[in-house]
Every structure is written in structure tokens, then in C-alpha cells.
Amino acid sequence: MAVNRRTLRLIAGMRLSIDTTVDKAVTDLIAAWGTAWNEVAGEWQDALADLVAASTDGKWPSRTQIRRADRARRALAVTRDSLDQLTKDFGVRVVQDLTPLADDAAQWEARLIHSQMPRGAADVAAFDRIDQRALEAVVERAAGRVTSLAKPLSRQAEAAMKSTLIRGVAVGDNPRKAASTMLRRVQGQFEGGRNRALVIARTEMLDAHRAAAYAQDQANKATVAQWQWVAQLDRRTCPSCWAKHGTTYPLIEPGPEDHQQGRCARVPVTKSWRDLGFDIDEPPSLLPDAKATFDGLPEADQVAIMGKARLGLLKAGHVGWDDLTAKRTTTGWRDSWAPRPTRDLLRLANAS
Numbered sequence: 001m002a003v004n005r006r007t008l009r010l011i012a013g014m015r016l017s018i019d020t021t022v023d024k025a026v027t028d029l030i031a032a033w034g035t036a037w038n039e040v041a042g043e044w045q046d047a048l049a050d051l052v053a054a055s056t057d058g059k060w061p062s063r064t065q066i067r068r069a070d071r072a073r074r075a076l077a078v079t080r081d082s083l084d085q086l087t088k089d090f091g092v093r094v095v096q097d098l099t100p101l102a103d104d105a106a107q108w109e110a111r112l113i114h115s116q117m118p119r120g121a122a123d124v125a126a127f128d129r130i131d132q133r134a135l136e137a138v139v140e141r142a143a144g145r146v147t148s149l150a151k152p153l154s155r156q157a158e159a160a161m162k163s164t165l166i167r168g169v170a171v172g173d174n175p176r177k178a179a180s181t182m183l184r185r186v187q188g189q190f191e192g193g194r195n196r197a198l199v200i201a202r203t204e205m206l207d208a209h210r211a212a213a214y215a216q217d218q219a220n221k222a223t224v225a226q227w228q229w230v231a232q233l234d235r236r237t238c239p240s241c242w243a244k245h246g247t248t249y250p251l252i253e254p255g256p257e258d259h260q261q262g263r264c265a266r267v268p269v270t271k272s273w274r275d276l277g278f279d280i281d282e283p284p285s286l287l288p289d290a291k292a293t294f295d296g297l298p299e300a301d302q303v304a305i306m307g308k309a310r311l312g313l314l315k316a317g318h319v320g321w322d323d324l325t326a327k328r329t330t331t332g333w334r335d336s337w338a339p340r341p342t343r344d345l346l347r348l349a350n351a352s
């Protein structure tokens with residue numbers, strides 16, 4: 001059990017490598033939705049101009065009028081096709097990254113294991129076996145999830161656009177303003193579909209990486225004793241992940257069960273050197289302690305991470321460090337650990 005400087009460097013490298021892959025996919029998805037919107041925006045401009053013109057007494061046309069409006073129907077039909085294509089392309093784009101991502105995860109896990117061996121120990125290959133079939137199963141499972149999660153995206157976005165259209169806006173005596181407000185709202189619903197797609201992409205890619213790391217750990221039971229939850233200790237990291245950082249788990253346990261879009265890593269911790277047959281004293285783990293790191297941050301950073309109320313409860317000792325995280329159950333998804341809401345912390349503080 002010796003997370004050392006090399007291990008820490010590898011963890012940083014691994015994080016950068018995942019981020020680069022995920023960010024690239026996110027950029028591509030944003031570009032695809034942007035292009036698609038530009039292609040349908042003209043139809044919407046025409047359709048909305050028609051509806052504004054059809055309004056009487058400054059009131060948005062009725063549901064029936066909208067249903068009969070040719071251009072609005074056309075805009076919706078064109079958008080439906082566009083959304084269907086986007087959703088299909090989305091699945092392909094994300095799934096394409098899963099195999100390299102899983103392979104990378106296994107390689108990083110191997111390097112993380114090897115980094116904890118005494119200097120001069122045999123090379124990486126001696127400690128690490130990769131179970132190719134397990135990795136393929138990880139990819140298969142993740143691909144299935146991405147495809148099934150993507151399926152309702154286009155219908156949801158279409159329904160949201162339709163209901164925005166029917167709800168309408170007060171036209172009043174400024175028709176041009178009404179038309180542009182409506183265009184923005186409709187675009188917002190279109191982009192809502194994109195935002196859901198981005199959450200799915202980030203979440204499933206990161207989870208596939210962790211699942212591959214899990215598979216790699218199982219293949220190396222002889223060397224690895226347990227795994228450790230490692231967060232990036234910075235301002236972007238939420239209270240839950242700060243609290244989880246450094247906690248250890250049996251090898252057989254999957255995880256980290258991070259919240260959606262969470263970036264925490266599964267880091268293998270090897271057996272002691274003596275257990276592995278090296279007759280050498282082992283240096284202590286250099287993994288930074290989350291609480292000590294947090295206490296050393298400037299107050300502005302502490303507030304940015306926790307928020308004022310939560311930080312106050314923590315500093316006053318009304319809640320403990322471990323109280324910051326809570327298990328959350330989400331239908332259609334695995335359980336996850338997320339920040340315990342401040343109101344729950346207040347209840348906890350009052351109860352004690």
C-alpha cells in the first residue's frame with residue numbers, strides 16, 4: 001500500500017487523458033446540434049412570423065390555429081427528422097470512443113499497480129493481466145446503455161418544442177419582439193435535448209472507464225488488495241466527492257459510484273510489499289488527505305466548494321466531514337453518492 005509520487009503523477013495523467021477524450025466527444029456533439037439548429041432555424045423563423053401575423057388582439061394563436069398553420073407543421077416535421085438523425089449520430093459518436101476508453105482504463109490501472117511496486121521490481125507485464133473478454137463486456141454494456149438512453153431524446157425534445165409553441169407568448173404591440181422571444185424559447189428546448197445528450201455522454205463514458213478499471217482489478221487479485229476513491233481536490237469538485245476522497249473498498253466492489261458526470265477515479269491499492277514477497281520497508285501512502293487539504297484552502301475556495309450555509313455547519317462542528325455525502329437512488333440508473341442537501345444537513349444538525 002504505497003501510493004507514491006509516481007502513482008500521483010499517473011492519476012493526474014489518467015485524468016487528463018479521460019478529460020481529453022470526453023471533452024472531444026462533447027465538443028463534437030455541441031457542434032452537431034449547433035449545425036442542426038442552424039439548418040432548422042430558418043423554418044422556425046418563417047413559422048413564428050406567420051403565427052405572430054395570425055395573432056389577434058395581441059394574443060398568441062390558439063392550439064387549433066397552430067395545428068393548422070402550415071409552416072409551423074413544416075418546422076416541426078423538419079425538426080423531428082433533424083432530432084432523429086442527431087440522436088442516431090449521438091449513439092454512434094459516443095459508442096465509437098468506448099473501446100479505446102476501456103482499453104486505456106485497463107492500461108492506466110496496470111501502470112497504477114506497477115507504480116506501487118518497489119523500484120527494480122519486474123516490469124508492468126509481470127503484475128498485470130488484462131481480461132480482454134471482461135473489457136469487451138464492459139464496452140457492450142455501456143454501448144447498450146448509451147443507445148437505450150439516447151432513444152427517447154428526440155421525442156422529448158420534440159414534445160418540449162411543441163408545448164412551448166402552443167403555450168406561446170403575449171404578442172402585444174411588439175410583434176417582432178414576440179417572434180424573437182419565441183425563437184429563443186424553441187431553440188432553448190432544442191438545446192435541452194442536446195444538454196441531456198451531453199450528460200449521458202459524460203456519465204456513460206466515465207462509468208465505462210471505471211467499469212474497465214474494475215475488470216482490470218479483478219484480473220489482478222494476486223497483487224491488488226483494495227481500491228481507493230480518488231477525487232480531484234479542487235474548486236470544481238463537489239462536497240460529496242471531497243468527503244469520499246481517500247475512502248477504501250474491497251476489490252470486488254464496483255465503483256466509485258460517483259454522481260452523474262462525476263470525475264472521480266478508482267485507484268488500485270496494492271498489497272503490502274512484504275505480502276508480495278519483497279523484504280523491504282514500505283513508505284507511507286502519499287495520497288493527500290482531503291480534510292487537511294480542504295482546511296488549508298483560502299476561505300473563498302472553501303465557500304466556492306461548500307456554499308456558505310454548509311461551510312458554516314461544518315466549521316461549527318454541527319455536521320461532520322462524512323455527513324457531506326449521501327446515497328441517492330435514481331430510477332433507471334445505478335445508485336450514486338451526491339452532496340447531501342443543506343436542508344438535510346440542517347435537520348441532521350438539529351437532531352444531534
Ligand SMILES: [Zn+2]
Pocket residue numbers: 237238239240241242259262263
Ligand atoms: Zn462530485
